[in-house]
Amino acid sequence: MGQPVPRREGRRRGLHARGRGVGRRARRLGRRRDRERPPLRVVERARSLVGARGVLVLLREGDALVTAAATGQVARAEERLDIAATRCGDVLLERKPLRIDDVDADDRLDSAQLGVPDASTALLVPLLYRGRALGVLCAFDRIRGAATYGTEDEELLRAFAASAATAVATARSVEAHRLRAALESSEAERRRWARELHDETLQGLAVLKVLLSAASRSDDVERLRGAVADAVEHVTTEIANLRALITELRPASLDALGLGPALESLAQRVASVEGLHVDAAVELDGAERLPAEMETAIYRVAQEALTNVAKHAKAQRVSVRVDREDGRVRLVVRDDGVGFDPDDPTSGFGLVGMRE
Structure with missing residues (x-):
């Protein structure tokens, strides 16, 4: 049964x-x-x-x-x-x-x-x-x-x-x-720096070569002095440009002074170059600095976020805040621009780089 x-x-x-x-x-x-x-x-x-x-x-x-x-x-x-x-x-x-x-x-x-x-x-x-x-x-x-x-x-x-x-x-x-996107993002970053070095540094050095070459063929002392003065001014400009590139690659203030001063310096540069009002504040309890790799990651994400704001947001004001909450470090970059849908596909690498 x-x-x-x-x-x-x-x-x-x-x-x-x-x-x-x-x-x-x-x-x-x-x-x-x-x-x-x-x-x-x-x-x-x-x-x-x-x-x-x-x-x-x-x-x-x-x-x-x-x-x-x-x-x-x-x-x-x-x-x-x-x-x-x-x-x-x-x-x-x-x-x-x-x-x-x-x-x-x-x-x-x-x-x-x-x-x-x-x-x-x-x-x-x-x-x-x-x-x-x-x-x-x-x-x-x-x-x-x-x-x-x-x-x-x-x-x-x-x-x-x-x-x-x-x-x-x-x-x-x-x-x-994610791995493919990270590799593509890294390659895109290398291409960007190659363009920067080609368009600014190499072209600047080429102009300097022309100035000095022309001066070397002149017997006119005043003309020679003028060419040397132009060359010195040009070298000064190129040094400033190279320093700016080096700062973007690795700001000295991040190593020497820490995350707060580095972000404040970044905010000032973005404000002067892009015409934005940028407010940066780091509010971390205690005097002990964060681990170096964490400071670098936070700085890079903030840097990329500000670049995106300047390129796409059509914003006037942007704030950068770093604080500690529930044992975690939180970075918030907020602007008054047009915004975007985070679920929409993108062909750029900015968001990919920040995620990685």
């Missing part, structure tokens, strides 16, 4: 509730904060879903599986596992889930390599995305209910793994895009 109706109904409701849990956890993986660290979010959600003592996610890199994240009672796992030599590799290549009721009896599953040396049971599920096997989701030992993983656990984790694979693939795509 079949199960009594109340028991079947209870089981059906339980499956339905767990299915809703899969949907909720899968949707959470699509949130922006979860997309930033998808492997960690994947193992956390998976562990909660099947009640595992420990969960790992292994991602494929060439001929190896690399531990991307782990949660629960998992010690330090080996960083790389040979796909051809492990049961996890079998699951990856065969693209089928596998339940293991006795880990010790499986000579191709070395639980110690995965940081769970005393594991008894396991559930291994491939991460599949558009026909590609990206990795393997590994759950060890149930902490509630039955001692071993069952068909229901396999179905739930396989359904969750489908969404998890999408999240991992999306994160990899975003990271690859």
Whole structure:
């Protein structure tokens, strides 16, 4: 005979509730904060879903599986596992889930390599995305209910793994895009400096050469003195231009005096060159300076933001504020210009550079 109706109904409701849990956890993986660290979010959600003592996610890199994240009672796992030599590799290549009721009896599953040396049971599920096997989701030992993983656990984790694979693939795509954008931004910056040096410094030196060459062919003392005076004036101008370029590359005040004076100097330069009213203030508690790399990052972001304001915002006033809030340093650049939609695609590299 079949199960009594109340028991079947209870089981059906339980499956339905767990299915809703899969949907909720899968949707959470699509949130922006979860997309930033998808492997960690994947193992956390998976562990909660099947009640595992420990969960790992292994991602494929060439001929190896690399531990991307782990949660629960998992010690330090080996960083790389040979796909051809492990049961996890079998699951990856065969693209089928596998339940293991006795880990010790499986000579191709070395639980110690995965940081769970005393594991008894396991559930291994491939991460599949558009026909590609990206990795393997590994759950060890149930902490509630039955001692071993069952068909229901396999179905739930396989359904969750489908969404998890999408999240991992999306994160990899975003990271690859960020890397390309960062490289393009860096290359664009190099081209800009090459143009600056060509258009100003090299052309200025060419003019200086012409002045001195003409003077060297003259026997007129007054004319020679005039040419030398012109050359000295020209050299003075070029020195000032080079100093401005060097300051843009690395302001001396940032190293010598710190972030506050450097931003104030930047604000003054932008105001004088662009005709903007720029107000800068650094309000950090304590006299201790921020780490050098943090000061540099804040300065560069502020510099790029002010450049964007001058080029695109059609603003009259702009403020730059740096303060500390909840243990974090915050930079706010605000102008009274026309604004823009941050979600609109852009062909420039300014925002990309600031994000990086």
